[in-house]
Amino acid sequence: MNVDFNSLEVGYDIPAAPGMAEADIQTPCLVVDLAALERNIAKMQNFADEMGVRLRTHGKMHKSADVALMQIAAGATGICCQKVSEAEAFARAGVTDILVSNQVRDPAKIDRLARLQRLARAIVCVDDINNVAELSAAATRHGTTIECLIEIDCGAGRCGVTTTADVLAIAHAIVAAPGLTFSGIQAYQGAVQHLTSFEERKAKIDVAIAMVRDAVDALKAEQIECTIVGGAGTGSYAFEGNSGVYNELQCGSYAFMDADYGRILDGDGNRLDAGEWENALFIFTGVMSHPKVDVAICDAGLKVQSVDAGLPVVYGRTDVTYIKCSDEHGVITDPDGKLAVGDKLRLVPGHCDPTCNVHDWYVGVRDGVVEQLIPVTARGKAY
Ligand SMILES: *Cc1c(COP(=O)(O)O)cnc(C)c1O
Numbered sequence: 001m002n003v004d005f006n007s008l009e010v011g012y013d014i015p016a017a018p019g020m021a022e023a024d025i026q027t028p029c030l031v032v033d034l035a036a037l038e039r040n041i042a043k044m045q046n047f048a049d050e051m052g053v054r055l056r057t058h059g060k061m062h063k064s065a066d067v068a069l070m071q072i073a074a075g076a077t078g079i080c081c082q083k084v085s086e087a088e089a090f091a092r093a094g095v096t097d098i099l100v101s102n103q104v105r106d107p108a109k110i111d112r113l114a115r116l117q118r119l120a121r122a123i124v125c126v127d128d129i130n131n132v133a134e135l136s137a138a139a140t141r142h143g144t145t146i147e148c149l150i151e152i153d154c155g156a157g158r159c160g161v162t163t164t165a166d167v168l169a170i171a172h173a174i175v176a177a178p179g180l181t182f183s184g185i186q187a188y189q190g191a192v193q194h195l196t197s198f199e200e201r202k203a204k205i206d207v208a209i210a211m212v213r214d215a216v217d218a219l220k221a222e223q224i225e226c227t228i229v230g231g232a233g234t235g236s237y238a239f240e241g242n243s244g245v246y247n248e249l250q251c252g253s254y255a256f257m258d259a260d261y262g263r264i265l266d267g268d269g270n271r272l273d274a275g276e277w278e279n280a281l282f283i284f285t286g287v288m289s290h291p292k293v294d295v296a297i298c299d300a301g302l303k304v305q306s307v308d309a310g311l312p313v314v315y316g317r318t319d320v321t322y323i324k325c326s327d328e329h330g331v332i333t334d335p336d337g338k339l340a341v342g343d344k345l346r347l348v349p350g351h352c353d354p355t356c357n358v359h360d361w362y363v364g365v366r367d368g369v370v371e372q373l374i375p376v377t378a379r380g381k382a383y
Contacts, residue, residue, distance in 0.1 A: 016363045020370040023344055025363055027286035028300040030355070031346065032362040034371060036280035037067070037255060043277075044237075044254050045075040051241035056080055056099060056230060058252030061353045063378035064362065065093030067255065078121065080230075080250050081378075084109045089378035091119040099123040099230065101186060101250065103151070103159050105131060107138075109383075114138035114146060114179075123228070125151040125186045127160050132173040132180065139179025148174045149186040149228060152215060154208035156190040167215040171224050184226030187212045188250060193235035194260055194309070198267045205239040213245045234261055234277070256281035258352040260309035282346035283312055283355065284363070285330065287339050296320070296339040298330040300347060306354035312347035322347060357382075 015029035025031065048055040057071045059079040068079045068090060078097025081087040087098045098120045104113050116122045117139075126132060126148050139146045150167050153160030161167060167185070174182040192204040208231070216226050230248035232240035237254075240246040253261050254277050262273030273279060285300035302325055305312060312322050312330075319338055324331045330347075332339065339345075349355040356362075362374040 014361055014373055016370045016373065018370050018372055022284075022365050022368045022370065025284055025344070025365075025370065027284050027344060028298075028304045029284050030304075030359045030362050031282045031284040032256070032364050032374065033278070033280045033282070034364045034366045036278040038070070040255050040257070040277055040280055041071055041074045044249075044251055045071075047237065048241065048249055049075065051238075053241050053246060054248045056097075056248045056250055057255065058101070058233075058250050059090055059095075059378070060086065061252035062256060062356055062362075063089075063376050063381070064356075064374055065090055065095060065377040066374045067362075068095050069093075071255070077248065080252075083382055084112050084116070085381040085383045086378040087116055087120075087122070088112065089381050091116055093377055095120060097121045099125075099149070099186075099228075099250075101125055101188065101230070103127060103131065105134070107134070110134055110138045111142075114142040114144050117142075117144035117146060121147065123147040123149060123183060125149050125159070126170060126174065127151045127153075129170050129173050132170065132177050136177035136179045145179060145181055147181045147183040149184050149230065150174075150215075151186040152211055154187045154189050154211050154231070155192065155204055156188065158190065160187070164211075164215045164218045168218055168222065171219055172222075175224060182224060184228035184230070185212055185215055186228075186230050187246075188231040188233065189236065190233065193233040194264060195235070196264050198265050198269075201236055201264075202239055205236050209240065209243045209245055213243075216245055234272070235264055253352055256352045256356070257348075258309070258355070259311075259313045259348045259350045261352075262313075262348065279315060279348050281349065281352055281356070281362075282315060283349050285345050285347055287332075287341050287343045287345070290334070290339060290341055293337050294333060294335050296332045296334045296343075298322075298332055298345065299328065300330045301325040301328040303327055304355070304358060305347075305349050306351045306358075308354065309351035312349050315346040315348050317345070320345075 015026040151160040289297040
């Protein structure tokens with residue numbers, strides 16, 4: 001993108017322009033380290049290839065069509081989305097294989113889902129037999145086909161059925177319904193992903209795998225094949241990937257990483273950010289005041305991040321600590337008085353997904369220079 005800043009009379013609505021030095025980027029905004037992102041994308045694809053499973057990355061994390069297309073170019077089979085509006089934004093931008101890994105019950109949204117199939121392969125999750133008739137009617141009305149996965153609640157306590165008998169009953173209804181195709185099982189154990197202990201995550205995913213295997217075997221006994229058996233996130237993908245039952249991984253956060261995922265431990269007791277995954281996403285912030293000798297105030301507060309999983313961590317520094325925030329301010333302790341007004345810092349956000357969703361742009365940086373601006377395509381697409 002080429003922008004002539006002098007031609008804009010009332011400022012500009014982008015935080016940086018290609019060619020700028022990182023230090024000149026307007027703060028606060030999101031910076032993406034492109035080389036780290038590329039390495040994370042290649043690495044997860046490689047893990048999936050080695051385990052012999054497909055990777056269907058979760059687009060709800062980055063909400064960026066450009067990042068999704070990078071993941072697909074690296075080998076991903078398609079993406080997951082959580083909402084129909086989000087799926088539409090990705091489809092308009094050229095993503096052609098989309099799983100809405102969620103329930104769609106509002107008639108208007110079901111209608112849009114049925115129309116989406118004209119632009120992309122559209123797959124949705126079902127956990128209630130009454131939803132089958134709703135989806136079927138919409139697909140028939142629009143002359144399209146909606147692929148359905150039955151969602152199993154394998155421990156997260158959110159949507160999903162909990163018995164193989166329910167899976168079988170809904171599967172038979174889908175198979176019999178005009179306009180619908182039965183494509184398999186959705187089983188994401190969201191509640192284990194951020195548990196620190198590797199053993200605890202493994203034990204809970206073993207329970208999920210057993211539930212899914214039981215359902216897949218029971219379907220097979222009735223001649224119903226699962227094309228997709230999907231689930232898994234950044235904290236668990238190796239368990240599902242090596243299960244012999246799952247064939248699609250839905251990891252999202254690995255591409256950008258965040259402070260909360262950085263803290264969890266792998267099988268060797270190492271932090272996930274100690275080598276397996278690199279921090280590629282940063283909240284870039286500027287120091288705007290140094291009101292006390294040992295306190296600096298930066299411009300990244302609650303409006304540019306989600307702190308539900310903890311405060312951001314100042315990247316690469318142990319001498320200064322981000323300790324609290326309000327709407328537009330972040331308080332950083334600076335015991336040795338190292339910071340000065342105008343300094344710019346990279347913060348690793350506590351939780352990537354809801355942080356990305358409050359920004360319009362990622363500023364893509366390589367070797368300290370802005371290379372490209374990447375729009376957060378599906379920003380705000382929560383309906
Ligand atoms: C969020 C989500 C994921 C991705 O998980 P990460 O922990 O971000 O890797 C996968 N599947 C579903 C259904 C999700 O909602």
